[in-house]
Amino acid sequence: MNISNCKLDWLAPKPARAVAAFSAALEAALGDRLVCLALTGSVVSGDFVEGVSDINSVVIVKDLDRATLERLAQLGRRHGKRGIHAPLVLTADAIASSLDVFPIEFLELRLAHRVILGAYDFAAPAIDAANLRLQLERELKARLINLRQGYLSASGDSQRLAALLLSAYKGFFPLLRAYLHLKGQTPPLRRCETLAAARQASGLAFACFEQLEGLSRARRPRLKEAQATALFESLYETTHALADQVDRHLA
Incomplete structure (x- = not known):
């Protein structure tokens, strides 16, 4: 070998x-x-x-x-x-x-x-769409819970809130690719392309993801309190809307 x-x-x-x-x-x-x-x-x-x-x-x-x-x-x-x-x-x-x-x-x-x-054939195992949809709904709703708890724990500290948002953001891309797969699309790999495809497929404004993408590439990301709060609200609303779509329209 x-x-x-x-x-x-x-x-x-x-x-x-x-x-x-x-x-x-x-x-x-x-x-x-x-x-x-x-x-x-x-x-x-x-x-x-x-x-x-x-x-x-x-x-x-x-x-x-x-x-x-x-x-x-x-x-x-x-x-x-x-x-x-x-x-x-x-x-x-x-x-x-x-x-x-x-x-x-x-x-x-x-x-x-x-x-x-x-060698291993990663394409061979079959992935059931119903199981994928169920896990996607569960993961999105779990993120809503984590965002709520994290917001309370941050207690107005903008840097703790920024860290919460970045941590949540990094885990979103597998979910967005699963969403696209369930919509019958071939998910792209690059994050910017995944965001563009998911934005178009969902009809949602992904401004929060675009902001977080920029922050994720900074070595020392910093946000003022008003910026962190607005970004939290945007991410929370987008996550809620996406979870609602998966629950109501992909079931």
Whole structure:
């Protein structure tokens, strides 16, 4: 097993070196326990910001036992310093038996992955639309609860509120892509393209997402109290409207 089946020249030099080192260490640590290593998330979608974004991945192994986890854990400190986030570790059987409860997550893996080591057909597992819709409604309504609780906890602190909004924003893109999939569209990967497609499909004003996209790329994002409050209100109303659409019109 080697990385020749997926060259890393599409990555910038620094993350490419980090991925190559992690790949080699992973193969040495797991040997024939390793089925596949695939990169996921922003490093694949085109939204990766060097020095800000983590390098996310999924590792598929033959057996998910403690010995395998221990071998993986030993890689964490050294490669974490290079921007490698702790991988999602799965088996093929775990994927097959979890499609009904995690359809959004597996849709994301299907849409945005690049195999680095080994092989796995991410397009093969079937995702049920009814399960996807149910999880999407649940996730959107859970975000409304988290936004309400976070607003109360922020107690008027604009920076705590900004942190809440940014944290909520980063988790929205899998939901928007699931929404587009349910609308019969092929979801784009880049965040700006996902926002544009979801805005058109939903008919909602996504001004809050556009503002948060700009903030997410700042190394030290700051908002005045009035700005943070207005942005909270906009994000809350947009989330509520989207959840209502999923509940009433996609059921």
